[in-house]
Amino acid sequence: NMNLYYEIHELEKDLLFLEKGEEALFKAMQKDVPGFDSAVEEGVQFLSAMSDLWFQNLITDRDGTINNYCDRYTTSVQSAYNGIFLTSFCRTCCENAVILSAAPLQGMIDVSVNPDGTLVYGASKGREFLVDNVYQSADMDEASKELMNTLNRRLKRIMAVPPFDKFELIGSGLQFKFGQTTVSHQDITKSIPAAESEDFKVLVRRLVESLAPKGELTLHDTGLDMEISPTMREGQGDEQDSFHKGDGLKFLDERLELHVERGPNLICGDTSSDVPMLEQAMALCPDRTCAIFCIPEGPGKAKLTARLEAVCPRVLVVPSPDVLVTIFHKCAQLRHEMSAQSSMTRRSSFARRGGGSRTRKRGSEPDSFSPNPEVFTSSFCSNPLASSPSLL
Incomplete structure (x- = not known):
């Protein structure tokens, strides 16, 4: 269900x-x-x-x-x-x-x-990040890139057929990120029987160990997902040894x-x-x-x-x-009210002094934002990466 x-x-x-x-x-x-x-x-x-x-x-x-x-x-x-x-x-x-x-x-x-x-x-x-519709990312060495690509190919093949195909449909599914792969072994409603979830975790751990016998990869189990990434720091192979x-x-x-x-x-x-x-x-x-x-x-x-x-x-x-x-x-809402009251005070002061001008400093005043649902819902976030799949 x-x-x-x-x-x-x-x-x-x-x-x-x-x-x-x-x-x-x-x-x-x-x-x-x-x-x-x-x-x-x-x-x-x-x-x-x-x-x-x-x-x-x-x-x-x-x-x-x-x-x-x-x-x-x-x-x-x-x-x-x-x-x-x-x-x-x-x-x-x-x-x-x-x-x-x-x-x-x-x-x-x-x-x-x-x-x-x-x-x-x-x-x-x-x-990796997107700012002003421009994609940028951190650096990663070629060996780590190739190791992650190999891992991703193997996981994709494993999860393409029963009984492991179901894991791509729950929770985080199978996500290929920059420098990390996340794969779900359970969801918050515990829809996967515990024994099946454990068997799948063992399979993924064995795959990681076979690809990175010297600890080049770190696997962290969040309780629902397994997060796999190149090891950045020497330690016990836990979450803090990788990019956090x-x-x-x-x-x-x-x-x-x-x-x-x-x-x-x-x-x-x-x-x-x-x-x-x-x-x-x-x-x-x-x-x-x-x-x-x-x-x-x-x-x-x-x-x-x-x-x-x-x-x-x-x-x-x-x-x-x-x-x-x-x-x-x-x-x-509260800051907008405070700004409006401050503006009224300044306008009154300017009028008493016979006018005046001021230069707006970046960050000194909030942008005016009226939460009009009709205007907002006609301006959903566009997808600048859709036409540039090579960026990912």
């Missing part, structure tokens, strides 16, 4: 939002998320205390953080309300906005509806001149794989970096929260992506 909760529920929320407005949407979210209103209010107060609701950088994970989880990545298309809320925050409250995801770049673009130019898409943990999101943040900061060292920076994630982003941001800007993580109730919440608080003293935990994007939306 295929679980279509995400696809159906996101459509239902979009219809509520587009037909009846944001208050109707919020009522639906209140039913989905216990304590929704108080969590949103706490988030707005948290960000307001960090700065004047203006951030040099928003650097965020996607799935489970700013986008609700879906059983299949290929159908996790961003909802319209989500895109509007996120866009309003990025344009009104941020100098730079970056999605830093483990997903492949093409996959991110295929499921995103943000207007062009709103965010930088940092894919494959930051090893902290490396991706550092690379993007240097390549795009994000000036993370200036701050203020807002880092958002939902799992332990996102913690290196916060660690790197804190290393560059320890006094002006804060974080919001989406961590639902569960056995791992206390441990992950404690790890975050050990890295950064300014951390807020919220229960769901809907809470986080609503916090963003409310902050954008």
Whole structure:
């Protein structure tokens, strides 16, 4: 049986939002998320205390953080309300906005509806990215490229026939990223029998060991997926020995001149794989970096929260992506109101002085963004890579 909760529920929320407005949407979210209103209010107060609701950088994970989880990545298309809320925050409250995801770049673009130019898409943990419709990537040595290409060919053949073809249809499926391959052995609904999942994991591990007998490849099991990538650091062959999101943040900061060292920076994630982003941001800007993580109730919440608080003293935990994007939306509205009031004060002052002029400094004022669903939904994110497959 295929679980279509995400696809159906996101459509239902979009219809509520587009037909009846944001208050109707919020009522639906209140039913989905216990304590929704108080969590949103706490988030707005948290960000307001960090700065004047203006951030040099928003650097965020996607799935489970700013986008609700879906059983299949290929159908996790961003909802319209989500895109509007996120866009309003990025344009009104941020100098730079970056999605830093483990997903492949093409996959991110295929499921995103943000207007062009709103965010930088940092894919494959930051090893490849798209900015102003221009594709760029980190360097990789030829030996690692060839090793990954061989791995990908072998995996593709294995998963083309029963009984292993089913694994390409669940969760992340089989994703070829820049410098990493992800293959699912289970999904969040546990649709694969445990014995079959274990057999498939053993098969993939044996393949990796045969191709890289000296540890040239690192395999990390997230619990649902196996992530395979060239080993970067000598260690125990775990996730930290390969390229992680902290490396991706550092690379993007240097390549795009994000000036993370200036701050203020807002880092958002939902799992332990996102913690290196916060660690790197804190290393560059320890006094002006804060974080919001989406961590639902569960056995791992206390441990992950404690790890975050050990890295950064300014951390807020919220229960769901809907809470986080609503916090963003409310902050954008608040900053827009603050800017409008400031503009009225200045105009009144100019009138008393007989006029005047001023030069707008980049980043000194938010862009005016009116979240009009009709305008927004006619401007879905285009796909600049579709006509340039050679780039990937």
